[in-house]
Amino acid sequence: MNRHSSPPLSSLSEIQRIVDWSIRTRRSVRAFSDQPVSREDVESILDTARFSASGMNIQPWRVHVVTADAKANLSAAIAKVDDDPALSAELEEPYQYYPREWVTPYIERRRKVGWDLYGLLGITKGDKPRMHVQHGRNYQFFDAPVGLFFTLERSMEVGSFIDYGMFLQSVMIAARGRGLHTCVQAAFLKYHRIISAELAIPDDQMLMCGMSLGYADERCIENTLATERELVESFTTFHDKNKETDV
Numbered sequence: 733m734n735r736h737s738s739p740p741l742s743s744l745s746e747i748q749r750i751v752d753w754s755i756r757t758r759r760s761v762r763a764f765s766d767q768p769v770s771r772e773d774v775e776s777i778l779d780t781a782r783f784s785a786s787g788m789n790i791q792p793w794r795v796h797v798v799t800a801d802a803k804a805n806l807s808a809a810i811a812k813v814d815d816d817p818a819l820s821a822e823l824e825e826p827y828q829y830y831p832r833e834w835v836t837p838y839i840e841r842r843r844k845v846g847w848d849l850y851g852l853l854g855i856t857k858g859d860k861p862r863m864h865v866q867h868g869r870n871y872q873f874f875d876a877p878v879g880l881f882f883t884l885e886r887s888m889e890v891g892s893f894i895d896y897g898m899f900l901q902s903v904m905i906a907a908r909g910r911g912l913h914t915c916v917q918a919a920f921l922k923y924h925r926i927i928s929a930e931l932a933i934p935d936d937q938m939l940m941c942g943m944s945l946g947y948a949d950e951r952c953i954e955n956t957l958a959t960e961r962e963l964v965e966s967f968t969t970f971h972d973k974n975k976e977t978d979v
């Protein structure tokens with residue numbers, strides 16, 4: 733398939749259905765089955781994602797793939813620190829992902845998704861030990877057979893964060909096309925030094941996020957989480973009148 737090739741299906745509506753399906757069925761899976769994912773699949777996902785757009789075609793992404801012992805060792809190294817409140821409290825993230833001050837409507841959305849997930853799992857407000865265990869599932873890659881880490885050269889500017897978002901979405905959509913699921917994870921940011929040390933990532937590379945990749949274990953209740961979205965009219969303004977003549 734080259735970049736100027738015609739659509740692989742004769743009907744455009746069929747293509748729309750498939751593309752929309754891939755985007756709409758992408759969701760964050762937080763329980764994976766032990767069904768293996770082949771290296772060929774991972775390579776083929778990245779081989780498609782590399783066609784993502786980036787300003788001036790700079791393609792700022794770098795990917796580290798962890799499986800088997802490398803993944804288990806990393807999980808263990810992170811869990812050791814994560815389970816020690818004194819050690820984990822001292823850690824700083826490589827960049828500020830979330831707002832320092834949460835305002836409406838974002839704070840409500842954040843709370844809703846958190847409580848919806850904990851609600852499904854029967855974790856009640858104030859049950860810090862169970863919250864910690866559930867949060868710690870991040871570092872086990874939710875049992876996914878493949879973990880991915882994405883880094884960016886530190887000299888890059890904020891524009892590369894836009895490029896990165898495109899690349900991450902492409903990875904997730906290409907995964908859907910292969911029947912696979914993902915969960916992007918900012919939870920790894922706090923442990924960027926451990927990850928860099930374990931994977932020998934050079935100092936000039938900054939961790940952007942991690943990602944779990946595998947087949948969903950649909951028997952698990954956490955995978956029934958249905959997150960809400962705002963309607964198009966709530967975030968879109970169509971401008972079609974001349975400002976001066978607009979009343």
Ligand SMILES: Cc1cc2nc3c(=O)[nH]c(=O)nc-3n(C[C@H](O)[C@H](O)[C@H](O)COP(=O)(O)O)c2cc1C
Nearest residue numbers: 758759760762845870915916917918919920941959
């Ligand atoms: C950059 C990024 C970081 C995220 N970090 C985490 C994370 O650390 N752990 C987690 O369980 N989900 C994480 N998520 C998943 C979001 O919670 C999820 O995308 C959101 O609630 C919408 O749900 P959906 O992905 O199922 O559509 C992250 C998503 C993004 C885009």
